Amino acid sequence: MDVANLASQLNAGLILPEGIVIITLLLVLVVDLIQGRKANRVTPYIGIGGLLASLGAIAFQWDNPVSNAFLGSFSSDPLSLVFRAIIVLSAMVTIMISIRYVEQSGTSLGEFITILLTASVGGMVLSGANELVTIFVALETLSISSYLLTGYMKRDPRSNEAALKYLLIGASSSALFLYGVSLLYGLSGGQTELVAIATNLAASDQSLGLVIALVFVIAGVAFKISAVPFHQWTPDVYEGSPTPVVAFLSVGSKAAGFALATRMLITVFPLLTDEWHFVFTALAILSMVLGNIVALAQTSMKRLLAYSSIGQAGFVMIGLIAATEVGYASMLFYLFIYLFMNLGGFACIILFSLRTGTDQISEYAGLYQKDPLITLGLSLCLLSLGGIPPLAGFFGKLYLFWAGWQAGLYTLVLVGLFTSVISIYYYIRVVKMMVVKEPQEMSEVVKNYPKVTWDLPGLKSLQVALVLTVVATTLIGILSNPVFTLATDSVNNTPFLKLDLARTGTQPVAVLPEAIAPANPL
Amino acid sequence: MQLQYFLLLAAALFCIGVYGLVTSRNAVRVLMSIELMLNAVNLNLMAFSNYLDPAMIKGQIFAVFVITVAAAEAAVGLAILLAIYRNRDTVDMEQFNLLKW
Numbered sequence: 001m002d003v004a005n006l007a008s009q010l011n012a013g014l015i016l017p018e019g020i021v022i023i024t025l026l027l028v029l030v031v032d033l034i035q036g037r038k039a040n041r042v043t044p045y046i047g048i049g050g051l052l053a054s055l056g057a058i059a060f061q062w063d064n065p066v067s068n069a070f071l072g073s074f075s076s077d078p079l080s081l082v083f084r085a086i087i088v089l090s091a092m093v094t095i096m097i098s099i100r101y102v103e104q105s106g107t108s109l110g111e112f113i114t115i116l117l118t119a120s121v122g123g124m125v126l127s128g129a130n131e132l133v134t135i136f137v138a139l140e141t142l143s144i145s146s147y148l149l150t151g152y153m154k155r156d157p158r159s160n161e162a163a164l165k166y167l168l169i170g171a172s173s174s175a176l177f178l179y180g181v182s183l184l185y186g187l188s189g190g191q192t193e194l195v196a197i198a199t200n201l202a203a204s205d206q207s208l209g210l211v212i213a214l215v216f217v218i219a220g221v222a223f224k225i226s227a228v229p230f231h232q233w234t235p236d237v238y239e240g241s242p243t244p245v246v247a248f249l250s251v252g253s254k255a256a257g258f259a260l261a262t263r264m265l266i267t268v269f270p271l272l273t274d275e276w277h278f279v280f281t282a283l284a285i286l287s288m289v290l291g292n293i294v295a296l297a298q299t300s301m302k303r304l305l306a307y308s309s310i311g312q313a314g315f316v317m318i319g320l321i322a323a324t325e326v327g328y329a330s331m332l333f334y335l336f337i338y339l340f341m342n343l344g345g346f347a348c349i350i351l352f353s354l355r356t357g358t359d360q361i362s363e364y365a366g367l368y369q370k371d372p373l374i375t376l377g378l379s380l381c382l383l384s385l386g387g388i389p390p391l392a393g394f395f396g397k398l399y400l401f402w403a404g405w406q407a408g409l410y411t412l413v414l415v416g417l418f419t420s421v422i423s424i425y426y427y428i429r430v431v432k433m434m435v436v437k438e439p440q441e442m443s444e445v446v447k448n449y450p451k452v453t454w455d456l457p458g459l460k461s462l463q464v465a466l467v468l469t470v471v472a473t474t475l476i477g478i479l480s481n482p483v484f485t486l487a488t489d490s491v492n493n494t495p496f497l498k499l500d501l502a503r504t505g506t507q508p509v510a511v512l513p514e515a516i517a518p519a520n521p522l
Numbered sequence: 523m524q525l526q527y528f529l530l531l532a533a534a535l536f537c538i539g540v541y542g543l544v545t546s547r548n549a550v551r552v553l554m555s556i557e558l559m560l561n562a563v564n565l566n567l568m569a570f571s572n573y574l575d576p577a578m579i580k581g582q583i584f585a586v587f588v589i590t591v592a593a594a595e596a597a598v599g600l601a602i603l604l605a606i607y608r609n610r611d612t613v614d615m616e617q618f619n620l621l622k623w
Contacts, residue, residue, distance in 0.1 A: 133584050140591045144598050151602050160606035161618045167599050168552050172543055175559035178588065179536060182566040185584070186529075190575025192584065236621040 011069035014061065014076040017054040017084055018124050024050025025117035032110025040109045044099045044461070047113045051092040051120075058085050067495065072193055073131035078490035079497060080128035082332050083259040086339055087127065090252035091120035093343045096465035097350050098244030099458035104354060105153055105242070112152060116248065119145035123256035130267075132181050132192040135260065139177070139224075142256055143170050146249060150241040162240025169233045170223065177220020183213040184268065194267040195496075202271060214272055217264065218279055224257030225313050228286040238306035243353060246302060247346035250309045251339050258335060262320060262328070266500050273323075273504070280321050285415050287314030292419040296426050301349050301359045304426065305342070308385060311423060312338060315416055318400050322407035325501055329487040330399035336483065337392040337476050341384040344469030348378035351462060355452075356445045366442030367434040370449040377470045379431045384473045386427035387420050392477040399484065528569035536562035549606075549613040553599045560592045 007013070028046050032039045058081050067077040095113060102109045122141030129135040147170065151163025185192060187209045188200040201210060222230040238246045265276050291311030298304040316338070319331030351374055352367075353359055368375045384391035397420060404413040454463055476483060491497050535558055542555030564585045571581025607613055 133580075133587055136584075137587055137591065140595065144591075144594055147598055147602065151605060154605045155609070157606070157609045158620050160602065160609055161620050163602045164549065164606055164618065165621070167595075167602055168543075168549070168556070171553075171556045171595050171599065172540075172559065175539070175556055175563065178560065178563045179566070182563045182570065182581075182584075185567065185581055186570035186574060190570060190578065190580060192580045240621050 010071065011066055014064070014066070014069040014128075015074060015125075016061070017057040017088070018121055020050055020054040020057055021088070021117055021121050021124070024054075025114050025121070028110055028117065029114050032108070032114075040099075040103060041457070043110045043113055044095050044458075047095050047117060048092055048461075050117070051088050051095070055085060055088050055092075058088065068130075070134075072195070073134045074125070074128050075130045075495075076128050077494040077496070079262070079328075079332075079494040080259065082336075082487065082490045083127035083255055084124045086255045086335055087120050087123040087252045090248060090255070090339055090343060091116055093339075093347075093465050093469060094244050094248040094252070096461040097247065097343070097347045098242075099461055100354055100456060101242065101244055101350055102152075103458055107152060107154075112149070115145050115148050115152075119149065119248070120252060123252055123259075126256045127259035129260075130194050130263070132185060132194075132197075135264070136174075136178060136181065139174060139220075139260065142253060143174060146170075146245075146253060149245040149248070150237055152242055152245065156240075158240040159242065160240075162237045166233055166237045166241075173220050173223035173230070176216050177223075180213045180216025180220065183209060183216070187213060194264065198268050198270060201268070207271075210269075210272060211275065214269055214276060214279075217268075218276065221257060221261045221264070222283055225254055225261065225317075226310055227283040227313055227317065228290045228310060231287070231291070231310050234310055235303050235306040238309075239300060239302050243302065243346060243350045243359075246305070247343050247350075250305070250346075251342050254309070254313060255335050255339075258316060258320070258331070262331075263496065267496050270500070270503065277321050277323070280317055281409070281412055284314045284317035284321065284412060287311060287317070288415055288419040289314075292423045292426075296422065298426075299361055301361050301364075301430070304361065304430070305345065305349075308423065308427075309342070311419060312342075312385070314419075315397060315400055318404040318409065318412055318416060321412065322403045322409060323500070323504060324403060324407050325488065325491055326399070326403040327407060328491045328497060329484065330396070330403045332487040332490065333480070333484050334396040334400055336487070337384075337396045337473070340469045340472040340476065341381045341391075341393055344377060344466065344473050345381035345385065347462060347466040347469060348374045348381065351466065352378075354459075355450055358445055361430055361433060363443045363445045364430065364434050366437040366439060366446050367449075368437075369439060369442070370446055371452055373452075373466070375434045377466050379434065380470050381473055382427040382430055384477070386424040388424065390477050392473050392475075392480070395477050395480040399480075525569055525573045528565060532562045532565035532569065535559075535565065547615050549603055549615055552615065553596060553603070556599075557592060557596065560588060564588055 024047060028043045032043055061076060061081060067075050102112050119142050122138050125138035126142060129138050147163055147167040150166050151159055153159035184197055187206045188197040191197045191200050226234040269276055287310050291307050295304055295307035316331055316334050319327045384393035387393045387397045401413045401416055454460055539555045539558035543552055546552045567581040567585045571579050575581055
């Protein structure tokens with residue numbers, strides 16, 4: 001059997017987006033190797049170009065009816081396409097905002113982009129992985145590259161410490177996850193494919209073992225999405241790592257975690273739906289309360305965003321727990337706009353720290369007089385994160401809470417509403433600091449603010465990224481309908497979600513069993 | 523031999539790993555504890571694949587992947603540890619307290 005025939009039998013074309021990213025990262029590595037320091041002019045743009053091509057490949061696959069590749073180990077259904085698009089976009093914006101930052105720190109840019117692209121490949125495969133070994137390898141590809149990125153400033157003890165903490169906690173949580181996975185393999189009588197595991201588990205009666213496996217799996221997943229009480233690493237890692245890396249971790253890595261949670265919990269644990277919904281409700285309430293309340297006390301901008309991202313993960317979980325068509329769609333929609341508002345915020349923080357060298361909130365005082373662009377961008381992004389209409393974040397939260405209310409999750413929605421109000425307070429505090437202060441109340445750093453120029457290499461792309469994300473944050477709010485329709489379509493066309501919705505009876509859909517069964521063996 | 527004995531051994535090894543993870547102050551020992559946990563998983567997989575899945579031996583393949591990834595993780599872990607040792611001259615976990623609120 002020749003290679004082309006084999007590839008078509010395995011539907012290998014479905015991993016084209018990942019393939020493009022892998023080729024791009026090899027290209028970046030080789031160009032960096034040949035050209036040395038001169039390559040810094042080229043490599044970021046190769047990376048961005050490759051990611052754009054990958055995004056194009058994802059868009060091209062949208063209407064593809066065949067979604068199973070590699071005998072069912074990888075499924076490229078619309079849900080995974082949306083998650084992969086989010087991860088690719090976040091990697092792209094991260095490269096754009098990191099060029100100047102990495103060059104200024106004196107470390108190699110080519111290697112940074114290579115590791116970042118590896119991390120995004122890991123996240124992309126994880127979004128579509130449908131089999132235990134694939135899930136594990138993709139998860140570890142994402143995690144190990146993230147540890148390396150976290151410790152990228154290797155002469156900075158804070159970056160070292162963040163990397164070590166992230167590595168130790170991350171490795172132990174993936175060991176826990178793996179233990180749960182090995183139990184699943186045994187309980188299902190030797191299956192590694194998610195659908196087959198679910199079938200075999202339903203046939204046998206293994207409730208206690210299944211509960212133990214569920215606990216371990218949830219521990220691993222909750223670490224990735226940094227839900228309280230698995231969040232302890234988040235603030236430390238966010239504070240110590242290079243800021244562009246934090247931007248990627250808070251969006252790309254988190255989206256991959258949600259992709260894993262959605263696919264694995266819904267497919268493998270239909271027998272324990274009530275139990276895992278209950279655990280996730282607890283995690284969501286704890287995340288929203290603790291994340292938003294501790295954020296009030298922060299003095300560093302990066303730590304503030306760390307706690308805010310913990311709280312935001314709690315909001316997103318409402319959509320997952322609602323388990324309705326609207327719920328899943330609003331989860332996707334919120335992650336999509338979270339991408340823009342969070343990365344926009346990080347672009348502003350990076351720009352401010354490039355010009356002044358600090359991340360302290362008090363140093364932002366009176367910035368409006370010196371740098372209106374950062375002030376405007378950061379204010380819009382923070383207000384959107386807080387959920388002020390008519391910005392995108394408001395509509396995202398509206399959809400999430402609406403879906404939660406419809407599904408009868410009254411406690412969760414009320415806690416969400418209450419903590420949103422708290423979150424508005426600390427976001428507005430930063431905005432007030434920048435805008436309202438009189439000229440004599442300016443911080444020292446802002447008084448000595450350098451003249452605003454965009455001439456240095458790498459700043460242009462940062463400017464482009466900042467403007468694009470801020471414009472997206474503002475406009476998606478008003479144009480939310482088409483985006484939400486897209487999210488609903490992707491939920492409706494995803495076989496395993498369709499099956500789940502039909503089972504829970506929220507939506508009577510005729511389901512074709514072949515749609516989720518693995519592709520025909522060779 | 524019964525399957526249960528292997529599972530008990532794996533569970534015991536996993537618990538020793540967790541204990542080491544929680545109590546060790548030396549970062550190298552923490553890394554070693556994580557290796558113990560991963561090896562407990564390998565034992566589990568080998569036992570299951572031997573007793574339940576002797577035809578397809580998916581568990582054995584899985585174990586090979588786990589070993590490979592564990593090696594990569596240990597390499598990255600030691601590299602980070604080396605970097606931190608150069609900057610701080612210690613691998614004591616309680617000395618790493620630059621980051622906290």
